[in-house]
Amino acid sequence: MNTELQKLVEYALVDGYITDKEREVLRKKAQNLGFDLDELDMILDGKLYELNKSSKPKVNKCPSCGEILSGLSRVCPSCDYVLYAESTENIQTLDEMMRSLDGSVSALQAVPKTGNSKIFNSAILIVVTAGLYIIYKKVIKKEALFxxxxxxNEKIIASTDSQVRNLRTKYGDDQNVNQYINERIAERDAVIAKRQKGDTVSGIITVVAIVGILFAFSKMEMPKPSKPVESAEDKTERYIKAGRIGQAKIALAEMEEGYQKDELDNLLRDLEIDSLTNAEDYDGALNVIRAGHIGAYIPYEIQDKSDIVIEQQINSLLLKAEFDKARERVVLASYVKQGELNLLIDKRESAYKNLQEQNKPTKRKKSRR
Known part of the structure; x- marks a missing residue:
């Protein structure tokens, strides 16, 4: 066949068929070139047949029983014979695909437990946003809250779905394979559902706990700001001003030795002496006075305080006309004070006796008749 005519034939057969116009053009060209027209028709019909034959779908038949198989099926529906259209080097066997699916489900089951930080963070966001976070997750993002x-889960689901599609494509007509696939998918979904349920329960408990804690805190009174720590010196002065002798002594004992402590000790002693004297516990007051003195020499200040207490005690006895007891107390005073107190006692006793004499009833003389 002429090269030019051959090219025209190839161009005409590009779309898989020849129109009447294309056939007419080819016949004219062949006639001009002196090519036999019947031979041209035979060549065209032969090429069309070859093209149509190669474009027909391949019909697979079971080599075991002769049953016609669908294009996607690799399992004979009559005898369950597994047909491999490709070489065994380029295709996974059924066992390998099943092991792969088993491995994916087992990997999902073996995932270790993670911390609760994600649940806690979600619970915090729910409380802080007053529930708006739930709308954001469920409605907008369409995701589980906790x-x-x-x-x-997304990774495992994508992996197992791909494995299931491959299994169904190659062995979808096998009932045993379908049952196996359904069991594995159900097992996968059960694991995911169980974990989601557990996370949901944990999330709800966390939200309730957070709300409860916040409510409890809202009902609690805020602690008052702590007062500055009071020094032992300030505490002692405060107790002395309040007349709380016992507490003042305790606070004084906490002070460090020094001039300030001695000053406060003297103030406290004077307070205690006055308190005992006012309570007419003169002996107790004298004991306090003497307790502050060590040695044979008695300082003027201590002796003066002692004289004041003794004088008050003697005045108290004189009011009761207990002159003898008053004289007994005089000896406790200083030498100078003793003379003064003795004169006081004598004067009071004399006045008392004169008053007694005046109060005696006088006897009337009998008149003569």
Whole structure:
């Protein structure tokens, strides 16, 4: 066949068929070139047949029983014979695909437990946003609120779905394979559902706990600011001003030795002496006075305080006309004070006796008749 005519034939057969116009053009060209027209028709019909034959779908038949198989099926529906259209080097066997699916489900089950930080963070956001976070997650993002395994679940689901599609494509007509696939998918979904349920319960408990804690804090009274620590010196002065002798002594004992402590000790002693004297516990007051003195020499200040207490005690006895007891107390006073007190006692006793004499009833003389 002429090269030019051959090219025209190839161009005409590009779309898989020849129109009447294309056939007419080819016949004219062949006639001009002196090519036999019947031979041209035979060549065209042969090429069309070859093209149509190669474009027909391949019909697979079971080599075991002769049953016609669908294009996607690799399992004979009559005898369950597994047909491999490709070489065994380029295709996974059924066992390998099943082991792969088993491995994916087992990997999901073996995922270790993660911390509760995601659940806690979600619970905090729910409380802080007054529940708006729930709308954001469920409505907008369409995600679970407390699913700690969301990322892993998505990966496993995508992997197992791909494996299931491959299994169904190659062995979808096998009832045993379909049953196996359904069991594995159900097992996968059960693991995911159980974890999601557990996370949901944990999340609800966390939200309730946070709300409860916040409510409890809202009912608690805020602690008052602590007062500055009071020094032992300030405490002693405050107790002395309040007349609380016992507490003042305790506070004084906490002070460090020094001039200020001695000053406060003297003030406290004077307060105690006055308190005992006012309570007419003169002996107790004298004991306090003498307790502050060590040695044979008695300072003027201590002796003066002692004289004041003794004088008050003697005045108290004189009011009761107990002159003898008053004289007994005089000896406790200083030498100078003793003379003064003795004169006081004598004067009071004399006045008392004169008053007694005046109060005696006088006897009337009998008149003569």
């Amino acid at each position: 699913d700690r395994y969301a990322y892993i």
